[in-house]
Amino acid sequence: MKRSFIYSMMVAAMAVISCTTPELDPLKGIYPEAKEPALTTLAESSCSKTETTRVFKLMFTGDATLEAYLVGARNQYYLESNVYGPGESNGCFLTDRTRIDGKAVKSGNITVQRKDNDHYKFVFVLFDTDGNPYRTKWEGTLVYEPDPEAVKLTEVLQAQANANNTVTVKLGTAGMSVDMMGTPSGDGFALTADLYSPDGFLHEGTYMPAAGDPVGDGQYAPGYEYDLSEWGMGIMHWGTCWWANGNATHITSGPITVAKKGTTYVITWGDESTYPNWAVFEGEIEALTPSDAPGSETPEFTITEELSDAVDNTFAPVPGVKTHNLTLKNAAGEEAVWFQLVLTEGVTDLSGEYTCVEYAHEDHTFGNGYDLSAWGMGVGGSRYLKDDGSVVLVNPGETLTVTLVGDQTYKFAGSTGYSFVAAF
Secondary structure, eight states, X not given: XXXXXXXXXXXXXXXHXXXXXXXXOSSTTTSSOOBOOOEEEEEXXXXXXXXXXXXXXXXXXXXXXXXXXXXXXXXXXXXOSEEEEESSSTTEEOTTTOEETTEEEEEEEEEEEEETTTEEEEEEEEEETTOOEEEEEEEEEOOOOOOOXXXXXOEEEEEEEOTTSEEEEEEEOTTOEEOTTOOEXXXXXXXXXXXXXXXXXOOOEEXXXXXXXXXXXXXXXXXXXXXXXXXXXXXXXESXXXXXXXXXXXXXXXXXEEEXXXXXXXXXXXXXXXXXXXXXXXXXXXXXXXXXXTTOOOOOEEEEEEEEEEXXXXXXXXXXEEEEEEEEEOTTSOEEEEEEEEEETTOOOOOEEEEEETTOOSTTEEEOOEEOGGGTOOEESSEEEOTTSOEEEOOTTOEEEEEEEETTEEEEEXXXXXXXXXXX
């Protein structure tokens, strides 16, 4: 009985030793003895960016040369405290580029501690491709300078009209998605916003947080949480929120601006002063675009353009302006519309309101049409063909509104009722 008790105690002691040894020394007794080269110098520090991440390159020298590539969030300019394991996403180190004494590292971890802003401590437990273990560390000053920039949101994750005079728009970086409850997921960023809309479409404007329900004109619903644990769904984050790698921050202050360039929406949250809370989306949101909005028109014509000097009534060139001689061709390639628009030299955007005058040579004027058939020279200037082929001349005093309605696509609307949509 006594012998059996002693044997049991020995087995228990061995079990305790086998469990605690890895905690005291994670390499000893399991792998070959670890090499422990001293790292004395930070020889290089740099940073590159992908669409959603930053890759921090660090090169240490001393008894060995260790080149490490650690992945962080794109909108975080410095290397954050973390335990970095092998992988390619945020919070990992790149095994295909991390090397020690020229050998690729296949596994392990890199522990980073950031203390007092610029003071860092690194602990490396790494294995090269031959299975050789390394254990080393470095501590010292590592300075990262801020370089504020907006997170570029490129994907429309969800866009819908709601019954409470709001529209919901969820925008994310590449690779983001939403689950069946509309919650953003993925390794990246997303902006979710509930904006006021009286008609179920997204309109230009500056939106500020509503003080409560209902959301009113020019307002958005602030972010909030709702506990659905009773139904097994946990804490839900609704309203206007910023999502970073699965974590939600409720947006309860500051503006969200919506602008349009033709059919393209530009949605901005934050600015350089609120960095890293700063995001911009630029793209189309078809589900929330009114069918009669500028940009919904299909081009009927193609535009060719020639620049020439603008001249006054003495036919002398006027400096600082140029005449944009536009010819609009129909689907058959036939010339059908002509305009002579005058703009400040160097300006390429044709948008604006023009007044028709003789000898047009001032900014945002355009030349009148004329008929010199009596002198054997035919018609010229600003004019267009009707369906029956007859020519309509544009007369002094008429106005022309040119609107950018899409990518290199313009709508030409005259004060007498004509309208053409054409693209370069």
